Amino acid sequence: MKLLQKMLVAFALLGTCLTTHAEKADQDKPIILEAEKVSVNDVQQVYELDGEVLLIKGSILITGAKGNIKVDPEGYEYVDVQGNPESTASFRQRREGPANEFMQGRGKTVTYNAKTELLTLTGDANLKRLHNMQMLDQLHGWKIDYDDVQQRYQVSPPANAKAEDLPLARAILSPRRKATLEK
DSSP states (O other), X not given: OHHHHHXXXXXXXXXXXXXXXXXXXXXXXXXXXXXXXXXEETTTTEEEEEEEEEEXXXXXXXXXXXXXXXXXXXXXXXXXXXXXTTBOEEEEEEEESSTTEEEEEEESEXXXXXXXXXXXXXXXXXXXXXXXXXXXXXXXXXXXXXXXXXXXXXXXXXTTOOGGXXXXXXXXXXXXXXXXXXX
């Protein structure tokens, strides 16, 4: 179990090396929703989506089989999208800073909190940082939390994981150039 704890700490520390942030312009963009079925409760600001879900907000693109979106009184969205047995849910967002840099992830469930800028991918989760469509960093595990504000990753095993099944997390992290870190 100590090995797992060391790995989680290492992933969290390595994730702090990123210097780019999500596009701030995304916060002011309208949400575009597409699905086979959309249910809107405008009073409570709750949206239920079912079938071929597509959510677009600025550079953020989330897909899945069904989803739920709640908007708080300040206008921040809380998104929860699930995949189905045939396909996973996905997340993609352009990064602010270097041109053509994206965060892209998949999992059985994608959860995004626009207020805290916390992305959680659960269930055979995979998260990549891409530059010009080339992978720079890649994480894989049962659950991946990505905190965009703090620039930290955390990869966690399932709660019921057995010691003999560990480690269940993997990271491939590209070296950072000094010029990139100073931007």
